Amino acid sequence: EFNDDDPERLAERVQAFTDHLSQDATVERLGYTLAEGRPQIQKVYAMRKRSVGLLGNVQGEKRPIAFVEDTAVPPEHLADFITEFRAALDARKLSYGMFGHVDAGVLHVRPALDMKDPQQEKLIREISDEVATLTQKYGGLLWGEHGKGVRSEYGPKFFGELYPSLQRVKAAFDPHNQLNPGKIASPAENHDLIAKDSDPELLTVDGVAMRGQLDRTIDERAWQAYDAAVYCNGNGACYNYDVDDPMCPSWKATRDRVHSPKGRASLIREWL
Structure with missing residues (x-):
């Protein structure tokens, strides 16, 4: 610029x-x-700003999934990092969207997967582990912006000897682990975690309920009949306050999310 x-x-x-x-x-x-x-x-x-919504509108059963989103490495290493990141996805013959903030070394990457397919669901673990290792190789963070919670299992590996400090903060404010349990840090300080780079009390990327697991229960005929609803990617672009933007008049009038496209899509999915 x-x-x-x-x-x-x-x-x-x-x-x-x-x-x-x-x-x-x-x-x-x-x-x-x-x-x-x-x-x-x-x-x-x-x-x-519209890139996430545009990615969500791709056709077909495979949809961009934000599970390796917001990696951040020193900008001087970004080119090499991107090369290896792309190689990991290309080796699996995946389509993906990739954009980001070059000046900060932050990448937004969304590989396209059909999460109704159990075999493709397994790629969540496989790719997440590889990207975590790659990010650490280049001195970066797995969560440059968002998405720390469900990926908390990688916290001890990245924070190392600082992880017990996070545990002490957690224990001070949430000693009974009631607030977002399993995310960021556990309240029980355990210096042995540094050696094994893991905390069994934290959430794992493949240990949480995934949307595809629920989608498999929807009859294929219903899926095809209501594809516009079930393909809603949930990014909330329809919660729009701009009076000059046509999306979404019922949301603008009511300020009730039930009357937004996302709200209606969610209701239909629950009904199906």
Whole structure:
């Protein structure tokens, strides 16, 4: 992103960079888009914000799943990290969405899986373990933004000797483990955890109920008849306050989530 008070100098800087992109053969590029002025730049930013919803609208039984989301590594290692991350997914012949914040080294990756298939469900564990090891290899964190809870089993491995400190904080505020039990840390301090990099009291990625397990109980005919409802990815984009956006009028009028597309989809799924 380039800014300058002098339009001519700004144009020179942009031209120098686009010339570099055109001439640099050390990296394979599909191309680039030049956005000039606030309206064009806002369109680029809007595309980023809508990316999760767009991914959720892919066709077919395999849907992007956010189980290796928000990895973060030092930006100087990001290119190598992406190469190995993609190799792990490509080796399994998976389609996936990948975007992120290059300046912070954060990636949003959503491999497409059919969670109704028990064999594909097993990939959750397989890929999660591999990505956790890969992230640690590059000195990063598995949870650069969100998603610590269900992936808490990796906490002792990443926090190491600091993990007992988390346990002490947990014990001070929640000694009976009543608040989100199994997430982040357990209240019982155990220095032996450092040696084995695990805490049996924490949730595991394949030890929680998964949506696909419930989806398997829905009759295939009902599934096909109500596919728009059962494919709702739950990202909540329909909870929209923008008066200039057509989604969703009933939510805007009532502020009741039951009357949002997500709410109606959830009701239909429960009914099925």
